[in-house]
Amino acid sequence: MEQKNNIKSYSLSELQQIMKEMGEPKYRAGQIRRWLYNDRASSFETMSNLGSKLRTVLSSRYSIPSCKTAEQQHEFPADTIDGTTKYLVSLHDDMEVETVLIPSVDRNTVCVSSQVGCPLRCTFCATGYMGFSRNLNAAEIVEQVYLAGGKNPARDISNVVFMGMGEPLLNIPNVLEAVDILSDKRFDFSIPQRKITISTVGLVDGIDHIARSGLKTRLAISLHAATQKKREQLIPVSKEHTLERLHKSLTGYTDNTGEPVTLVYMLLEGINDTSGDARRLAKYSRSFLCKINLIDYNSIVNMDFKHVNSEKQDKFIEILVDAGLQVTVRRSHGASINAACGQLALSEKKAVPSARYHS
Numbered sequence: 001m002e003q004k005n006n007i008k009s010y011s012l013s014e015l016q017q018i019m020k021e022m023g024e025p026k027y028r029a030g031q032i033r034r035w036l037y038n039d040r041a042s043s044f045e046t047m048s049n050l051g052s053k054l055r056t057v058l059s060s061r062y063s064i065p066s067c068k069t070a071e072q073q074h075e076f077p078a079d080t081i082d083g084t085t086k087y088l089v090s091l092h093d094d095m096e097v098e099t100v101l102i103p104s105v106d107r108n109t110v111c112v113s114s115q116v117g118c119p120l121r122c123t124f125c126a127t128g129y130m131g132f133s134r135n136l137n138a139a140e141i142v143e144q145v146y147l148a149g150g151k152n153p154a155r156d157i158s159n160v161v162f163m164g165m166g167e168p169l170l171n172i173p174n175v176l177e178a179v180d181i182l183s184d185k186r187f188d189f190s191i192p193q194r195k196i197t198i199s200t201v202g203l204v205d206g207i208d209h210i211a212r213s214g215l216k217t218r219l220a221i222s223l224h225a226a227t228q229k230k231r232e233q234l235i236p237v238s239k240e241h242t243l244e245r246l247h248k249s250l251t252g253y254t255d256n257t258g259e260p261v262t263l264v265y266m267l268l269e270g271i272n273d274t275s276g277d278a279r280r281l282a283k284y285s286r287s288f289l290c291k292i293n294l295i296d297y298n299s300i301v302n303m304d305f306k307h308v309n310s311e312k313q314d315k316f317i318e319i320l321v322d323a324g325l326q327v328t329v330r331r332s333h334g335a336s337i338n339a340a341c342g343q344l345a346l347s348e349k350k351a352v353p354s355a356r357y358h359s
């Protein structure tokens with residue numbers, strides 16, 4: 001029997017092309033997209049505003065697979081309503097990614113994955129040690145939000161961050177298509193773009209692309225060091241995407257969008273935590289619109305990194321604040337279930353090999 005193609009693997013413009021080739025008007029593509037992503041239809045038969053002939057042809061050529069939750073882990077016992085929840089999400093080809101729901105007093109944030117694994121191998125990140133399998137399509141990104149939101153994402157989910165497995169700017173077309181679906185004002189869940197954050201280790205071409213795109217999403221950069229040598233040791237791809245070039249991209253981004261970028265800086269004992277490091281970070285950051293988000297290191301099995309004590313942390317913050325920078329300190333969520341930053345690695349299934357930082 002002929003293999004059916006996954007209808008959700010097509011972008012809106014590709015669906016429009018398919019409709020054109022079938023002799024249908026362009027707006028049918030929008031109708032199908034609404035059935036798939038707003039009504040979450042699992043068969044073409046339910047798409048009542050499409051003609052019966054079109055439904056039959058679509059059913060014979062295309063399938064409508066959906067992602068499923070294979071497992072979930074709560075930070076606190078399952079009968080409590082707060083606490084981080086990590087979902088193991090099974091994709092249509094049985095590959096898996098992790099998704100994290102982080103509830104707080106005023107928002108519910110879903111941290112989504114954009115790739116199965118990641119090719120960039122940052123030394124502090126468990127995902128990097130998994131290797132890379134493939135990019136997620138837009139539907140697989142969107143459905144992580146559905147799964148974490150339960151029956152009613154419109155009520156439950158207020159924010160989405162692309163901080164799960166993978167580097168979103170290596171998968172720009174699908175990430176942008178997912179943002180377009182999640183923020184579609186005609187759909188029930190309609191998450192405003194300003195509540196969607198794309199996080200990157202600083203791939204400059206992707207940042208330049210977003211700066212020009214007119215998107216209203218927020219941008220977060222995993223900076224982690226303000227000297228080229230230290231940054232290369234933590235984030236190998238920064239050899240090509242240098243601090244100097246990144247500075248130019250971030251200046252362009254903030255000039256174009258008028259929005260600040262968030263510079264995420266993970267404090268690592270003995271590596272990037274001195275007063276000198278804080279001063280270099282202040283110098284790097286003060287010429288463009290930004291805020292600094294300091295985060296704690298979340299331990300990963302077999303890795304040598306250590307988190308920084310509160311005295312050193314306070315000194316670091318003081319230097320940044322004295323330099324006039326806006327600083328927030330993010331409390332770690334989900335560390336006890338390996339759901340915090342840098343810990344996502346299908347950890348029950350794949351052990352992270354022994355890793356060392358070479359200074």
Ligand code: SF4
Pocket residue numbers: 118119120121122125126127128129164165166167201222342
């Ligand atoms: S930090 Fe991000 S870019 Fe680096 S290896 Fe992990 S998932 Fe990939």
